[in-house]
Amino acid sequence: AQKITQTQPGMFVQEKEAVTLDCTYDTSDQSYGLFWYKQPSSGEMIFLIYQGSYDEQNATEGRYSLNFQKARKSANLVISASQLGDSAMYFCAMRESYGGATNKLIFGTGTLLAVQP
Amino acid sequence: DSGVTQTPKHLITATGQRVTLRCSPRSGDLSVYWYQQSLDQGLQFLIQYYNGEERAKGNILERFSAQQFPDLHSELNLSSLELGDSALYFCASSAGEATNEKLFFGSGTQLSVL
Numbered sequence: 001a002q003k004i005t006q007t008q009p010g011m012f013v014q015e016k017e018a019v020t021l022d023c024t025y026d027t028s029d030q031s032y033g034l035f036w037y038k039q040p041s042s043g044e045m046i047f048l049i050y051q052g053s054y055d056e057q058n059a060t061e062g063r064y065s066l067n068f069q070k071a072r073k074s075a076n077l078v079i080s081a082s083q084l085g086d087s088a089m090y091f092c093a094m095r096e097s098y099g100g101a102t103n104k105l106i107f108g109t110g111t112l113l114a115v116q117p
Numbered sequence: 118d119s120g121v122t123q124t125p126k127h128l129i130t131a132t133g134q135r136v137t138l139r140c141s142p143r144s145g146d147l148s149v150y151w152y153q154q155s156l157d158q159g160l161q162f163l164i165q166y167y168n169g170e171e172r173a174k175g176n177i178l179e180r181f182s183a184q185q186f187p188d189l190h191s192e193l194n195l196s197s198l199e200l201g202d203s204a205l206y207f208c209a210s211s212a213g214e215a216t217n218e219k220l221f222f223g224s225g226t227q228l229s230v231l
Contacts, residue, residue, distance in 0.1 A: 031216055032216060033216040033217050035219060035220075037222075042224075043205060043224060043225055043227075044119070044222060044223075044224045044225070045207060045209070045222035045225075046119075046222075047219045047220070047221065047222075050217060050219055052216065052217050053216075091160065095216055096216075104150065104162045104165055104173050104175060105150070105162070105209075105220055106162060107152075107159065107160040108159075109159050110159065110160075
């Protein structure tokens, strides 16, 4: 069964430093997508970055990059130059492909990041 | 603004009651997903519709039902409400069902069952 594991319930980082949020996944499928979402205290879910299982290069979106290690089934999010506004809950998610159609996104339990001035 | 609209933002009701949550997807998106977020269960997938058809079901209780209408908006109906149904309910949409399509989330409906 597909599963996403985020082992860090909470993390602190100093402003302007880089931080890595861990995510491992379990799937038997060859085609899948990995996503990271941010949920600030206001509650909305904000898309950050996407990595496809066949993508050869690690995805980057501004200060966000995804350290994708397929053999280890890990998709860690790296946030560079942390800002106070980065304080939020971060969710790793996975979407599988089966039977030619894909649908649901499953989420990990999240990591609460606190950026300290 | 994700473009996904959910109403109402907050809902307070009593046990045993029935409520309807509404979702309007982003313009052009055919897929609608419903998720429940609670402290003990985290983000749980409930159900997905694509262009009016049910496509996938997750941990959705029999007391809950959903549908997607011809104009693509969706409603999630929760009946015989229990205290444990108190949660944040998200609707999300995507253009289709490809692996790389990201989901855009609404701001959620906070349901409190008293």
